[in-house]
Amino acid sequence: MQDQEIAATPTVTICGAGLAGSLMAIYLARRGFQVEVFERSGDPRKDQAPAGRSINLALAERGIDALRGVGLHHRVARFALPMRGRMVHGLDSEPLLQPYGQSDSEVIYSVHRARLNTALLDAAESTRRVRIHFSQELLELNLVSGMADFLDHASGRRYQRPVQPLIGADGAGSAVREALARHLEMEVDARLLDHGYLELTVPPGPGGRHMMDPAALHIWPRGNYMMIALPNADGSFTNTLFLASTGDPSFNSLDSFDRFHRFMAAQFPDAMASLSMLEQDYHENPVGIMGTIRCPHWHAGGEAVLIGDAAHALVPFHGQGMNCAFEDCAELDRCVAESATWDQAFSRFQRARRGNADAIADMALENYLEMRDAVLDPGYVLRRALEQELERRHPDQFVPRYSMVMFRRIPYALAQQRGRTNLEILRKLTSGVERLDDVDYVLASRLVQQLEPLEPEAPNDMTTT
Numbered sequence: 001m002q003d004q005e006i007a008a009t010p011t012v013t014i015c016g017a018g019l020a021g022s023l024m025a026i027y028l029a030r031r032g033f034q035v036e037v038f039e040r041s042g043d044p045r046k047d048q049a050p051a052g053r054s055i056n057l058a059l060a061e062r063g064i065d066a067l068r069g070v071g072l073h074h075r076v077a078r079f080a081l082p083m084r085g086r087m088v089h090g091l092d093s094e095p096l097l098q099p100y101g102q103s104d105s106e107v108i109y110s111v112h113r114a115r116l117n118t119a120l121l122d123a124a125e126s127t128r129r130v131r132i133h134f135s136q137e138l139l140e141l142n143l144v145s146g147m148a149d150f151l152d153h154a155s156g157r158r159y160q161r162p163v164q165p166l167i168g169a170d171g172a173g174s175a176v177r178e179a180l181a182r183h184l185e186m187e188v189d190a191r192l193l194d195h196g197y198l199e200l201t202v203p204p205g206p207g208g209r210h211m212m213d214p215a216a217l218h219i220w221p222r223g224n225y226m227m228i229a230l231p232n233a234d235g236s237f238t239n240t241l242f243l244a245s246t247g248d249p250s251f252n253s254l255d256s257f258d259r260f261h262r263f264m265a266a267q268f269p270d271a272m273a274s275l276s277m278l279e280q281d282y283h284e285n286p287v288g289i290m291g292t293i294r295c296p297h298w299h300a301g302g303e304a305v306l307i308g309d310a311a312h313a314l315v316p317f318h319g320q321g322m323n324c325a326f327e328d329c330a331e332l333d334r335c336v337a338e339s340a341t342w343d344q345a346f347s348r349f350q351r352a353r354r355g356n357a358d359a360i361a362d363m364a365l366e367n368y369l370e371m372r373d374a375v376l377d378p379g380y381v382l383r384r385a386l387e388q389e390l391e392r393r394h395p396d397q398f399v400p401r402y403s404m405v406m407f408r409r410i411p412y413a414l415a416q417q418r419g420r421t422n423l424e425i426l427r428k429l430t431s432g433v434e435r436l437d438d439v440d441y442v443l444a445s446r447l448v449q450q451l452e453p454l455e456p457e458a459p460n461d462m463t464t465t
């Protein structure tokens with residue numbers, strides 16, 4: 001099986017029909033494969049999505065491009081809300097918008113996870129080559145025999161079936177990754193963040209209107225913790241409180257609603273009136289965990305490969321986990337098209353993506369500090385204004401790191417490297433400077449012109465037609 005020819009393979013199996021698994025199924029169906037997808041949960045089109053699991057997500061250019069690759073971006077645009085910047089809510093100041101980019105086209109989109117998943121599942125099934133088996137959990141995988149044990153949650157029956165080649169899109173707690181780790185005797189580096197998250201609801205205001213500006217991602221930075229809010233199409237917002245798990249204040253120390261309410265009222269006073277379901281959310285929504293998973297091998301020969309969170313779970317602070325998982329799908333599809341065997345395709349895929357996944361994992365961790373703390377720092381605000389000014393003056397050569405990650409498809413590792421160079425330039429130019437007008441733009445030009453030009457930005461085609 002190891003060198004199995006791709007051209008002679010009728011069926012590919014995918015474990016997990018979440019965001020990556022369902023998009024991957026569409027890509028493979030378009031290449032002519034029959035695709036069997038096994039999903040532990042019930043069909044989200046019939047069952048209610050579980051509470052407290054990032055109800056909405058920020059979709060950016062990398063994710064959009066992968067949807068574009070299967071002609072789905074226009075469909076997703078119907079329920080995607082553009083966000084043009086961060087609305088920063090200081091404790092004692094009026095909210096202030098920090099634009100993400102230079103123009104109206106440089107926006108990210110708030111998308112409803114369940115709606116997006118539904119759109120992908122519908123599109124996968126409409127290819128007529130994809131069969132999705134819901135409530136089927138992969139329990140064990142034998143990478144020598146190519147057989148997997150599944151549990152049918154409806155009947156409680158356990159059964160075996162052949163699964164090679166297998167794509168593990170079963171998320172951060174991946175059973176496929178566990179089997180791979182055993183088979184290859186590899187160490188998986190899984191680091192849980194010592195902060196958790198709690199989702200809170202801001203229901204629609206009178207007449208179904210949003211209670212805050214819906215064209216922004218709202219942030220309440222508070223140093224060691226923060227709250228954010230993303231808009232939903234029905235006029236509501238989903239807020240997420242990110243806070244330490246232990247210590248004071250922490251999810252541990254806020255162990256009664258009374259304490260929690262006092263903390264929220266003191267730290268987020270301008271949000272309290274709209275958080276009308278606070279008590280219910282506090283009692284009913286789970287505190288989620290977050291972490292980074294790095295894995296030295298993503299595949300075992302041509303038998304199985306990992307994609308999405310199964311290969312590289314990220315903390316959510318750059319809004320890139322799904323975007324990166326979608327980019328994986330497009331890349332794996334390219335590798336399959338360019339390879340004769342599954343082993344070749346999977347190892348090409350790992351080569352193309354692993355360093356990039358490591359880079360975005362680092363940048364996502366760094367962004368937590370930026371969001372919860374730095375956005376209020378005058379030095380940061382000046383550097384941010386200067387990087388936008390430098391981009392205006394030298395659009396081919398100087399692109400802010402945030403824009404490289406969110407609005408471009410520059411490999412993450414290159415964005416990380418160029419981001420470091422940018423920071424050196426910005427620090428040099430702002431040393432002893434308090435206002436943008438006082439920057440030495442002759443020196444700026446000299447420094448920026450030493451940089452290699454970057455690929456131009458793709459036009460924004462997130463329209464409904």
Ligand SMILES: Cc1cc2nc3c(=O)[nH]c(=O)nc-3n(C[C@H](O)[C@H](O)[C@H](O)COP(=O)(O)OP(=O)(O)OC[C@H]3O[C@@H](n4cnc5c(N)ncnc54)[C@H](O)[C@@H]3O)c2cc1C
Nearest residue numbers: 016018019020040058138170171308309319320321322323
């Ligand atoms: C609070 C939070 C906010 C986030 N915000 C953003 C954001 O703004 N933008 C962004 O790009 N990303 C964001 N992410 C990350 C994003 O949610 C993930 O990166 C994305 O869901 C990964 O997709 P996936 O398909 O790899 O995994 P998942 O979405 O986790 O899907 C895995 C699927 O596999 C199934 N499964 C698991 N085990 C088995 C098994 N043994 N057998 C069968 N099926 C199985 C699961 O039921 C699930 O359906 C956020 C994450 C969190 C926690």
